[in-house]
Each structure stands twice: as structure tokens, then as C-alpha cells.
Amino acid sequence: MWPYVVVEGERPVVLYSLAFAAAACLALLLALSLPLATTVFRLILFGLLHNFFELRYVLGRFGALLERPRLEALLAAITGIAAIRRPRWVSGPPPRDRRSLWPVGAGAGLGAGSTTTPALGMPARGGGRCRALARSDHVPLRRAHAPPQHRPAVLPVGMGSGRQQRRRPRSIPGPAPRLGRGYSSVDPPGRVRRTAHTGSDAGRATGRRCRGGGCAVYAASLG
Amino acid sequence: MRFLTVFTFLQTMHYVVWCYFIPRAGRREAARLEEALADAGLVRGGRLALLVGFGVVALAAVFWSDYKLGRTVYGALASYHAYLE
Numbered sequence: 001m002w003p004y005v006v007v008e009g010e011r012p013v014v015l016y017s018l019a020f021a022a023a024a025c026l027a028l029l030l031a032l033s034l035p036l037a038t039t040v041f042r043l044i045l046f047g048l049l050h051n052f053f054e055l056r057y058v059l060g061r062f063g064a065l066l067e068r069p070r071l072e073a074l075l076a077a078i079t080g081i082a083a084i085r086r087p088r089w090v091s092g093p094p095p096r097d098r099r100s101l102w103p104v105g106a107g108a109g110l111g112a113g114s115t116t117t118p119a120l121g122m123p124a125r126g127g128g129r130c131r132a133l134a135r136s137d138h139v140p141l142r143r144a145h146a147p148p149q150h151r152p153a154v155l156p157v158g159m160g161s162g163r164q165q166r167r168r169p170r171s172i173p174g175p176a177p178r179l180g181r182g183y184s185s186v187d188p189p190g191r192v193r194r195t196a197h198t199g200s201d202a203g204r205a206t207g208r209r210c211r212g213g214g215c216a217v218y219a220a221s222l223g
Numbered sequence: 224m225r226f227l228t229v230f231t232f233l234q235t236m237h238y239v240v241w242c243y244f245i246p247r248a249g250r251r252e253a254a255r256l257e258e259a260l261a262d263a264g265l266v267r268g269g270r271l272a273l274l275v276g277f278g279v280v281a282l283a284a285v286f287w288s289d290y291k292l293g294r295t296v297y298g299a300l301a302s303y304h305a306y307l308e
Contacts, residue, residue, distance in 0.1 A: 016244065023239045031232035035224075039231050042238060044286045047297055048279045050241040051304045057245050058308055060252030063259055078306050082299040 030038040059066065066074065246253070260267040266274060282300075286293030 016247075020239075020244070023243070024236060027232050027235035027239065031228050031235065035227045035231040038235065039227070040290075042235060043297070044283045044293075045279075046238050046242055048282050048300065049275065050238050051301055052275045053241045053246055054304045054308060056256050057241075057249045057252050058304070059259075060249065060254075060256035063255060074307070078303050081306065082302045085295070085299040085302060 257267050260271070282293060282297060285296055
């Protein structure tokens with residue numbers, strides 16, 4: 001019978017079921033209150049560890065399938081993939097745009113103030129960055145610190161007809177401004193349209209000054 | 224933001240399963256791999272655990288000093304378990 005089935009002669013399944021339910025509740029609470037900090041610090045603390053446990057189980061379970069020539073070929077192929085994904089500084093100088101983790105730490109509750117998580121309506125700890133993380137829907141991803149030629153052309157709301165608003169203003173001299181990745185060539189007047197980003201794009205676009213959505217997308221691209 | 228929340232929940236459960244439940248449910252497989260490592264003369268047992276612990280601490284230090292670099296290093300290391308799985 002299910003509640004009394006014994007796993008490997010030690011603990012009944014019901015204990016594991018209760019532990020699993022408790023872990024699910026805790027994970028749900030963390031995901032709703034501090035999603036970004038949970039993602040980042042979970043990856044740091046348990047990322048490599050879970051890789052090790054996965055490798056140990058898969059190699060132990062399916063080790064018979066991985067005999068000598070096949071295992072060596074597989075290892076060589078995956079090593080090639082890992083070499084392709086290596087950091088840039090392995091083959092060249094280290095990048096200068098280093099991004100420390102302190103903004104995420106500040107957002108995880110080290111800052112002052114509080115905010116409200118929309119999903120539950122419950123307070124979530126954290127300062128300004130955490131507030132931005134919790135309400136990323138309202139934060140436009142915009143290069144406010146970018147040079148003027150990288151900023152999209154924006155017209156005040158209600159200026160000109162709709163056709164004129166969709167055009168680039170004629171008063172801008174010289175060649176058309178070169179827009180950064182993630183921006184459309186024609187943006188609605190008075191606002192900046194946010195388009196789909198990959199994680200690295202969002203990280204590049206926001207950097208240390210990232211606000212809300214950029215950080216969230218950047219961290220969500222983690223494995 | 225909702226996608227991030229769902230991703231965080233599912234990924235946390237993934238980690239719970241692999242770091243808590245599988246080591247307890249898959250002792251037979253772990254013992255089998257230990258035997259294979261012993262036969263091949265590779266690092267195993269406490270030394271292997273120590274090596275993994277050192278790797279976790281080193282990667283955490285890289286993550287803390289430069290998050291993007293840490294993510295890249297982790298992505299390269301994670302290729303093994305992802306493709307093998």
C-alpha cells in the first residue's frame with residue numbers, strides 16, 4: 001500500500017512525499033517573493049553540485065551504454081562544445097565590462113524599503129533594485145546613459161498626424177541614427193518600445209545600471 | 224516577470240530533486256560509478272567530494288567577482304551533464 005511502501009528498507013515513502021510537498025511550498029514562496037535572488041544564489045550554491053549529482057546518477061545508471069570507444073568520442077565531442085563556450089579571456093585579454101554581483105545582493109534584501117509582489121499582494125523585501133525587479137512590467141528597458149546617436153527618436157505625444165508620427169523627424173540632420181539592438185527603427189511617439197531580448201542582450205543593454213526587466217531577463221537565461 | 228517566477232519555481236524543484244532525492248534514491252547507481260572509478264584508478268570517494276566542494280567554492284568566487292564570467296564558466300561546465308543527460 002502506498003503510504004507504507006518502504007524505500008530501500010529505510011524510510012517510508014510518505015516521509016519523502018511530505019518532504020517533497022514542503023520543498024514545493026518553500027520553492028513556490030521563494031519564487032513569488034524573491035525570484036531573481038533565488039535564481040542567482042541557487043545557481044551559485046547548488047549549480048555545480050547538481051551537475052555532479054546528475055553526472056553521477058546518469059553515468060551509474062547508463063554506464064553500460066557508455067563503453068570505451070563511445071565514451072571517449074562523447075567526451076571529445078562535449079569537450080569541443082565546452083571549448084566553444086569558453087570564456088573570452090582564455091584566448092584573449094579579459095573583458096573590461098566586469099559586472100559584479102552586488103546589485104543582485106542589494107536587490108535581495110540588503111537595501112532599505114519594501115515593495116509588493118503583484119502575484120500575491122504580499123510584501124517582498126528589498127530596496128530600489130528589488131522594487132524594480134518585482135515590478136518590471138512598468139520599467140521600460142531604455143538606454144538612458146547611451147550616447148545620443150544610440151537613442152531612438154521620440155516625438156511628444158499628440159504631435160503631428162499619425163503618419164507624421166511614424167516618420168523620423170526631418171529636423172535631425174545627417175544620417176539616420178544607428179539604433180542599438182533591441183530597439184525598433186520606428187517607435188511610437190512618447191515612449192520606447194521594448195522588444196524581445198536574449199539574456200546577454202539585456203545584460204549588455206543594462207549593465208550595472210540595469211533596472212528591473214533587464215536584470216530579470218539576464219538572470220533568467222541561466223541554466 | 225511571470226516567466227521568471229515560473230522558471231524559478233521549476234528550476235528550484237529541479238535542484239531539490241537532483242540534490243536531495245536522487246542521491247537517496249540512486250545509491251545503487253552511485254556505488255556502481257564508484258566501482259567504475261576505482262577500476263579505472265580515478266579519484267573517488269572522499270577525495271572526489273572534496274574536489275567537487277573546491278569547485279563549488281571556486282565557481283562561487285568567480286560568480287561573486289564577475290557574474291557574467293561565472294555564468295560563462297558554468298555554462299561551459301554544464302555542457303557535460305546537459306548533453307550526457
